Amino acid sequence: MSTPNAHYGFAERWLPRLVLAPSFLLTLVFLYxxxxxxxxxxxxxxxxxxxxxxxxxVQYATLFENERWWVAVxxxxxxxxxxxxxxxxxxxxxxxxxxxxVRGEGAIRTLYLYPMALSFVVTGTAWKWMxxxxxxxxxxxxxxxxxxxxxxWLVNSDMSIYTVVIAGLxxxxxxxxxxxxxxxxxxxxxxxxxxxxxxxxxxxxYWKIILPALRPVVFSTLMILSxxxxxxxxxxxxxxxxxxxxxxxxxxTFMYSMAFTRGQTGLGAASAMMMLATVAAIVVPYLxxxxxxxxxx
Amino acid sequence: xxNTDRIWxxxxxxxxLFAAAYYLLPLxxxxxxxxxxxxxxxxxxxxxxxxxxxxxxxxxxxSTACTGVSCNGLSGYFWxxxxxxxxxxxxxxxxxxxxxxxxxxxxxxxxxxVFAMILFGVFMPFQVLLLPMAQTLGMFGLANTTAGLVxxxxxxxxxxxxxxxxxxYVGIPDELIKAARLDGAGFWRIFWRIILPMSxxxxxxxxxxxxxxxxxxxxxxxxxxxxDAQPITVGLNNLANTSTSVKEYNVDMAxxxxxxxxTILVYVFAGKYFVRGLxxxxxxx
Numbered sequence: 198m199s200t201p202n203a204h205y206g207f208a209e210r211w212l213p214r215l216v217l218a219p220s221f222l223l224t225l226v227f228l229y230x231x232x233x234x235x236x237x238x239x240x241x242x243x244x245x246x247x248x249x250x251x252x253x254x255v256q257y258a259t260l261f262e263n264e265r266w267w268v269a270v271x272x273x274x275x276x277x278x279x280x281x282x283x284x285x286x287x288x289x290x291x292x293x294x295x296x297x298x299v300r301g302e303g304a305i306r307t308l309y310l311y312p313m314a315l316s317f318v319v320t321g322t323a324w325k326w327m328x329x330x331x332x333x334x335x336x337x338x339x340x341x342x343x344x345x346x347x348x349x350w351l352v353n354s355d356m357s358i359y360t361v362v363i364a365g366l367x368x369x370x371x372x373x374x375x376x377x378x379x380x381x382x383x384x385x386x387x388x389x390x391x392x393x394x395x396x397x398x399x400x401x402x403y404w405k406i407i408l409p410a411l412r413p414v415v416f417s418t419l420m421i422l423s424x425x426x427x428x429x430x431x432x433x434x435x436x437x438x439x440x441x442x443x444x445x446x447x448x449x450t451f452m453y454s455m456a457f458t459r460g461q462t463g464l465g466a467a468s469a470m471m472m473l474a475t476v477a478a479i480v481v482p483y484l485x486x487x488x489x490x491x492x493x494x
Numbered sequence: 495x496x497n498t499d500r501i502w503x504x505x506x507x508x509x510x511l512f513a514a515a516y517y518l519l520p521l522x523x524x525x526x527x528x529x530x531x532x533x534x535x536x537x538x539x540x541x542x543x544x545x546x547x548x549x550x551x552x553x554x555x556x557s558t559a560c561t562g563v564s565c566n567g568l569s570g571y572f573w574x575x576x577x578x579x580x581x582x583x584x585x586x587x588x589x590x591x592x593x594x595x596x597x598x599x600x601x602x603x604x605x606x607x608v609f610a611m612i613l614f615g616v617f618m619p620f621q622v623l624l625l626p627m628a629q630t631l632g633m634f635g636l637a638n639t640t641a642g643l644v645x646x647x648x649x650x651x652x653x654x655x656x657x658x659x660x661x662x663y664v665g666i667p668d669e670l671i672k673a674a675r676l677d678g679a680g681f682w683r684i685f686w687r688i689i690l691p692m693s694x695x696x697x698x699x700x701x702x703x704x705x706x707x708x709x710x711x712x713x714x715x716x717x718x719x720x721x722d723a724q725p726i727t728v729g730l731n732n733l734a735n736t737s738t739s740v741k742e743y744n745v746d747m748a749x750x751x752x753x754x755x756x757t758i759l760v761y762v763f764a765g766k767y768f769v770r771g772l773x774x775x776x777x778x779x
Contacts, residue, residue: 208681209600213602223648227627228611231626310769311521314758319754322750323750326747332743336539367517420617427619438735457624472619476618477618480614
């Protein structure tokens with residue numbers, strides 16, 4: 198009994214590591230091990246069943262010659278730019294408007310944000326009904342007297358990806374508003390007061406002082422939105438199913454159909470690696486800077 | 495001056511109400527469509543009020559609508575989701591709390607690396623796990639089971655829960671821990687008696703975040719579960735995409751509302767925590 202401290206030291210040294218070990222192992226095996234496994238699959242000729250014979254870059258060559266893949270990549274570009282840009286613009290605007298000491302702010306904020314609680318499958322199902330040509334928006338406009346109004350984007354292969362943008366913006370823009378409103382409330386009041394005393398106008402204060410102060414929020418929001426855009430799968434599946442044809446495919450739906458419905462396992466694995474590379478290119482520098490900030494902060 | 499001010503306020507409220515209508519319209523359309531009959535849908539338009547409210551579409555969506563080959567409605571899928579979400583949320587939250595505690599208060603050589611490794615899991619596209627995971631679940635006999643889905647959600651969800659708890663616990667002063675250690679409290683005692691009682695806000699945030707994520711998940715549900723174990727999102731998608739001669743939009747909308755109900759309820763009753771959960775980790779800067 199004379200050495201409680203020695204016992205304590207042992208527990209203190211090893212218990213934390215022991216406790217963290219299960220999660221560490223789960224991460225190591227099921228995240229990093231599986232990335233490696235999937236990476237290996239992408240260098241094989243696996244079709245319906247995995248085949249572990251090394252085949253080099255065949256799948257990547259096939260992928261880069263695949264028209265459908267490039268449609269998916271181009272769609273992701275269109276979707277990401279419009280979805281991220283649109284959600285940022287709507288979100289910032291609404292946050293600034295709500296920041297003007299508005300009566301009933303809490304209730305309004307609640308209304309703007311609720312779509313975020315709904316799944317993309319629910320969102321897709323709802324918008325599919327509203328955007329359907331013939332009965333949805335089109336019929337509404339006809340009933341209101343605009344008889345020449347047509348809106349067939351959902352079944353028009355040139356426009357179908359834009360319907361995904363419409364539904365995506367509805368679901369996520371309120372969330373961006375909430376992020377920016379939280380950010381706006383964090384800006385130091387005394388700086389704003391000082392600027393007001395100096396005679397700066399409200400738009401000028403926002404443009405010159407408040408928005409620059411929100412740079413970290415802009416950055417995080419960009420990260421979150423681009424992450425949502427790249428992994429978007431459910432929304433497309435529920436809204437257009439990737440169609441008409443494969444005109445509204447995104448890399449995520451491409452990967453799913455190659456790997457799980459068309460028996461092209463190797464090609465699916467290769468497309469997943471391309472998605473991972475894209476995300477890593479955006480996220481790794483961000484995580485690196487965040488962790489460094491933690492160290493010095 | 496007062497006049498321009500009034501015009502400005504008027505425009506402000508106009509813009510805010512316009513935006514509110516934009517967010518509310520789809521919900522209004524879903525609810526009204528779900529209580530109309532098919533004939534009424536054909537006769538009216540998106541915004542017309544229902545003339546005769548009927549809950550037929552709701553009962554059909556719940557118990558007799560066809561989702562692919564079977565015609566048992568969404569009830570089975572709904573209970574699958576309930577059975578999946580409860581253990582998955584509970585386990586990932588517990589793991590997150592413990593991990594966050596260690597990573598913030600018991601750092602050791604290498605713990606930052608472990609944290610960075612786990613953190614990447616928050617952002618990685620899960621597509622890269624799907625094929626190996628499908629193989630592995632098959633090997634262990636967990637393919638197409640709720641247990642398999644719970645496992646996948648725990649593996650993929652622990653990254654976010656760890657991040658939430660770790661960021662929250664970093665804000666708890668280290669002096670508190672030091673004082674407790676001087677008093678002879680050990681690793682677990684400190685966790686149960688000091689850390690956990692201070693954790694209610696972050697536990698709420700994590701529970702709500704995980705509940706919404708897992709309830710709303712479609713990717714894992716569609717890839718790893720077939721038939722008897724599929725969650726509600728897959729059921730809804732099957733229902734809405736089953737081609738019938740007459741498209742029953744009222745049933746589709748009732749089904750969508752059934753699938754959305756649990757997360758809407760969470761949002762209504764725990765909205766404050768929901769917002770905090772959404773913004774947690776995002777607005778640290």
